[in-house]
Amino acid sequence: MTARTTHLDAGVRSAMQALSAAAKKGFGDPALAELVQVRASQLNHCAFCLDMHLAIARKNGVSERRLDLLNAWEEAGDVYDERERAALALTEAVTGLTEGFVPDEVYANAAKHFTDAELAHLVAVVAVINSWNRLMVSRRIPPGSTEW
Numbered sequence: 001m002t003a004r005t006t007h008l009d010a011g012v013r014s015a016m017q018a019l020s021a022a023a024k025k026g027f028g029d030p031a032l033a034e035l036v037q038v039r040a041s042q043l044n045h046c047a048f049c050l051d052m053h054l055a056i057a058r059k060n061g062v063s064e065r066r067l068d069l070l071n072a073w074e075e076a077g078d079v080y081d082e083r084e085r086a087a088l089a090l091t092e093a094v095t096g097l098t099e100g101f102v103p104d105e106v107y108a109n110a111a112k113h114f115t116d117a118e119l120a121h122l123v124a125v126v127a128v129i130n131s132w133n134r135l136m137v138s139r140r141i142p143p144g145s146t147e148w
Helices: 010-027 030-043 046-059 064-068 071-073 082-096 102-113 116-138
Strands: none
Touching: 010 030, 010 102, 010 116, 030 046, 030 071, 030 116, 046 064, 046 116, 064 071, 071 116, 082 102, 082 116, 102 116
């Protein structure tokens, strides 16, 4: 078995939780925030965060169909509206950063659907979930774990 720690400093956990709450509150769309967090967690293969955010998405009224098709959102027809598609494209660009930056066209498209404040909070939501994903995946925290 690979050596790892399940320990997460209480101060770090508290700061991350506060940052996450602030980003989501400022974004103002709980259902879309959860879709974004689920999509980033899919890309990062974070079972812990997927388990958590799928449950929260359901509580926020996101349908099973929309959750089931999220991994193939680009091919899902009208299941996601243009605003959601812009948010998901930005999520993938921020999560991957394969070119070292978010492509201008992805950012410009998102800017058509979100105010500057919403866009700043959306980027923050994506950045925070990516940090959570890394904290959980790097320590191999399993879904449903209470020891993190």
